[in-house]
Amino acid sequence: MDEDTGRSLRWYDIWSRFQPRTPMGQRAKESLSPFMPGEEKEWQRSLAEQEGLRAARNSRADWGRRVEELLKRLPDPSAVLRMLERRETPKVSDWFRLKQFLWQGRLLREWIPEAAPDFRFRTQEEEWREGIALMDPGSVPSAAFALTPALDPRLGPLQSRRDEEERRAEEARERAATVVEEDYPLRRNREGEWVVDRHSPLLKKILEDPRVLRVRETPFEVICRPSPTREETEAIRRLNLAKEELEAVEREILTRLVASFQPKLPFLAEAVEEMAHLDLQWARMQAAEGWDGTRPLPGESYRIEGGVHPLVAETLEQQGRSFTPVNVEVGQGATVIIGPNMGGKTVALTTVGLIAALGQYGFLVPACRSSMPLVPWIVAVIGDGQDSRSGLSTFGAEVRRIADTFSLPEGGLLLADEVGRGTNPVEGAALSAALTGHLARCGNRSLQVTHFREVLEVGEARVYRVMGLSRDLGSSSFPPSNGEGERILAEGMDYRLIPWEGEPVPRDALTIAGLLGLPRGILQDAQRRLGQTATEGGKATKSKGVTE
Amino acid sequence: MLKRLAEEGVRSLSVVGLSKNAGKTTVLNTLAKEGEEKGLLPGFVSIGVDGEERDVWSLREKPPVRVPAGGLVATAASLLEVRGGDWELVESTPLQSPLGPVILARARHRTTVKLAGVTRSDGVRKVVSRLSDLGAGMVWVDGAYDRKAAASPWVTDATVCVVGAAMGRSLDLILQRTEEMIRLLTLPEARNPLVRSAAEIARSNNSLVGMREGRIEVLPASSLLLEESVREALAGKSWAGLALPGSLTDRGLEFLMSLGFPLSLTVRDPTRCFVSLSTLRKFYRKGGHLSYLKGIRLAAVAINPVSPDGYAFDPAGMRAQVAQICEPVPVFDAVRDLRIPGS
Numbered sequence: 064m065d066e067d068t069g070r071s072l073r074w075y076d077i078w079s080r081f082q083p084r085t086p087m088g089q090r091a092k093e094s095l096s097p098f099m100p101g102e103e104k105e106w107q108r109s110l111a112e113q114e115g116l117r118a119a120r121n122s123r124a125d126w127g128r129r130v131e132e133l134l135k136r137l138p139d140p141s142a143v144l145r146m147l148e149r150r151e152t153p154k155v156s157d158w159f160r161l162k163q164f165l166w167q168g169r170l171l172r173e174w175i176p177e178a179a180p181d182f183r184f185r186t187q188e189e190e191w192r193e194g195i196a197l198m199d200p201g202s203v204p205s206a207a208f209a210l211t212p213a214l215d216p217r218l219g220p221l222q223s224r225r226d227e228e229e230r231r232a233e234e235a236r237e238r239a240a241t242v243v244e245e246d247y248p249l250r251r252n253r254e255g256e257w258v259v260d261r262h263s264p265l266l267k268k269i270l271e272d273p274r275v276l277r278v279r280e281t282p283f284e285v286i287c288r289p290s291p292t293r294e295e296t297e298a299i300r301r302l303n304l305a306k307e308e309l310e311a312v313e314r315e316i317l318t319r320l321v322a323s324f325q326p327k328l329p330f331l332a333e334a335v336e337e338m339a340h341l342d343l344q345w346a347r348m349q350a351a352e353g354w355d356g357t358r359p360l361p362g363e364s365y366r367i368e369g370g371v372h373p374l375v376a377e378t379l380e381q382q383g384r385s386f387t388p389v390n391v392e393v394g395q396g397a398t399v400i401i402g403p404n405m406g407g408k409t410v411a412l413t414t415v416g417l418i419a420a421l422g423q424y425g426f427l428v429p430a431c432r433s434s435m436p437l438v439p440w441i442v443a444v445i446g447d448g449q450d451s452r453s454g455l456s457t458f459g460a461e462v463r464r465i466a467d468t469f470s471l472p473e474g475g476l477l478l479a480d481e482v483g484r485g486t487n488p489v490e491g492a493a494l495s496a497a498l499t500g501h502l503a504r505c506g507n508r509s510l511q512v513t514h515f516r517e518v519l520e521v522g523e524a525r526v527y528r529v530m531g532l533s534r535d536l537g538s539s540s541f542p543p544s545n546g547e548g549e550r551i552l553a554e555g556m557d558y559r560l561i562p563w564e565g566e567p568v569p570r571d572a573l574t575i576a577g578l579l580g581l582p583r584g585i586l587q588d589a590q591r592r593l594g595q596t597a598t599e600g601g602k603a604t605k606s607k608g609v610t611e
Numbered sequence: 612m613l614k615r616l617a618e619e620g621v622r623s624l625s626v627v628g629l630s631k632n633a634g635k636t637t638v639l640n641t642l643a644k645e646g647e648e649k650g651l652l653p654g655f656v657s658i659g660v661d662g663e664e665r666d667v668w669s670l671r672e673k674p675p676v677r678v679p680a681g682g683l684v685a686t687a688a689s690l691l692e693v694r695g696g697d698w699e700l701v702e703s704t705p706l707q708s709p710l711g712p713v714i715l716a717r718a719r720h721r722t723t724v725k726l727a728g729v730t731r732s733d734g735v736r737k738v739v740s741r742l743s744d745l746g747a748g749m750v751w752v753d754g755a756y757d758r759k760a761a762a763s764p765w766v767t768d769a770t771v772c773v774v775g776a777a778m779g780r781s782l783d784l785i786l787q788r789t790e791e792m793i794r795l796l797t798l799p800e801a802r803n804p805l806v807r808s809a810a811e812i813a814r815s816n817n818s819l820v821g822m823r824e825g826r827i828e829v830l831p832a833s834s835l836l837l838e839e840s841v842r843e844a845l846a847g848k849s850w851a852g853l854a855l856p857g858s859l860t861d862r863g864l865e866f867l868m869s870l871g872f873p874l875s876l877t878v879r880d881p882t883r884c885f886v887s888l889s890t891l892r893k894f895y896r897k898g899g900h901l902s903y904l905k906g907i908r909l910a911a912v913a914i915n916p917v918s919p920d921g922y923a924f925d926p927a928g929m930r931a932q933v934a935q936i937c938e939p940v941p942v943f944d945a946v947r948d949l950r951i952p953g954s
Contacts, residue, residue, distance in 0.1 A: 136705075138703055154692045154695060155698065156688030156689070156691055156700060156714065159688070159714070206701075206702075207700060208700045209698065209699035209700065210696045211719075222720065226720070252945075253641045253644055253945070256946075258946060258947050281916075281917050281923040282923050283916070283925055284926070
């Protein structure tokens, strides 16, 4: 699917509703490919997984909330994995990230199959527990991470020694300060400092006392602290030694963890992929909930019942109107939609395109029932395709895009909106009919919308027509007041698609133009001209049954 | 003071500097130590982007906060790495600091750490609640420079303001600015149920809400800055009061006075009030009244008479004059007082 096709189908708006929660899921979304022909089994399995997740969530709301919460908090350990692969030593917070991933991933690994047994995991629960145990070998593991004696028995005694030396150093400092405070009216603040007023008569004596160390001064006061005693200095030396030994053991633990995780690297890589997959599936399921998605079955042609374009449906709903579901079959060859202007033909076209694209990207689709093939490409030539960059007009750009599909592998889906309308009607009609003839015979699937009656002469094409305007509207009084025309038109238009079996197709353009406010004189003139044209060319077309 | 606050249900306290380099961290450490001695295990979190590099008391590189064994912090992972072995990393959060994602950690041993600010107030509120859940008896919120947001009553239960010498070269100027700030912070909470309802509606609808004849009316304007809309909305009716969804500035207050209404104004909380004392006085003289939907509980004011720019004020003199302005709020000097008032 190229960019123009995406724009025509409003794919990017829909795509933005697909929101994986985890960084891994978001990355996977960026590189997500559609299922391709030959992957039908995987495609259906993926859809079945989403159905399973949805059923589980709908029947156990609390379970759904917990899964959602865990996914939101699941960290991305990819950077830590890369460090481990390079045998670099991750820092404490990196190990914490890995542990959080394993802890929360393990919960998901346990919870998902409980409620959605069809969801397939390749990793084993035991592998997750083993990973956690490497970082937390204690009897009661937790989601937190710390360098505890359970990781190395030397830690406990070393930590006690550090605490002991710290206590000794403090006691030594306290003794030194107390001695000074017995000799002078001084009290330390919470910083352990004496603040001595410059006007204090004792200042000189205090500053000359070797037990007192001046640390800084202000215009009003001098700030001092006890000079370190030999006892304190010795305690600090021992404390620093204990800290150094402790840090060395901590470094050793972290290095050892790198070695213990080496055999676990394939599992970790798989676990990251698995969580990204779960996140994608959860996000697909949630996005599809917005359009009440159903599972498309595999089939040779696109059979859509009750198809809806969710964005168009939302707009209509805001206007107090409802979307007329699309029922259509688009098989190999050419399928054509005919009908009046403003009859929803292009909406039907984009609905089919969007459903096809969503299905192919592994989503439950907005239709009551559907089956579809996996195709090698989907191209939509819809709307004003004028390409100012390459200097092509609407007609030129349209032809170029259609021509490009001929070099694509056979079996794709082409959606075309009124091919040939951008040039003179005689040539446009001939071109459109010829193209339909070609499409009817080639191995692609195509759906096109047209006003050219010549297209209907292509016998192999499957044709649908929009039911069209209610016949009562022809007698409406024209012109309606401002804005009324659109309302009358919307209410009087039957947007349903029905197979065309050769019956006359009503011409409603002038009625619609009238409803939209074109003056009566112009309409009458057009009607007169139409009568002349019909008389001149009526015989041939009447035999095809396409005039009223 | 802390024991009493804890008994009264205060579980979180912000320390806010009234200027850059006020000396917050020293005050924070002093208060947290005091709390710890009273059995209040501390939790620490910082709000906003803090630009202070050096401590104003010691002039040394800004000191880290001191965390006792079992104490909790919310900070960036990289700052915990400095003493990685001292911490039990408990929870990751979706919150960001300028130094990366914020992690909740528990000290396994008495240690120190620098705090990386959580950049959003609602994030700080969540962290405060989570730290309490994890066992913090008092959560200390270190408010970054010029971030009144830290004092928000929607974030913490009470606030300590720090008045530092760095506020100005003259003590008179410092006293004047302190008075202005303290007056605005301590204006009353609205008591009248109608006024409170109007303020709640203004907050939830993000609209101005008027009060007249005992009724509430949501007005088609969201800010006093939209002067024409406000003028039109108020015209022709006799209003008794107005509740604002956002900030109140001198310009907004002058504008309302120009309309001639003897209004009773209600603002969401003191962190949204940016009027000068002179304009406020004028407003009161015209019969106006200003109140908050939720006021700040100002627990104390700390002074620091030393500026990092190399000048200082007489500690006793500064303390006495600030105390006179702040009465009845207790004033203390975290460095020179051996005990916090009320402790």
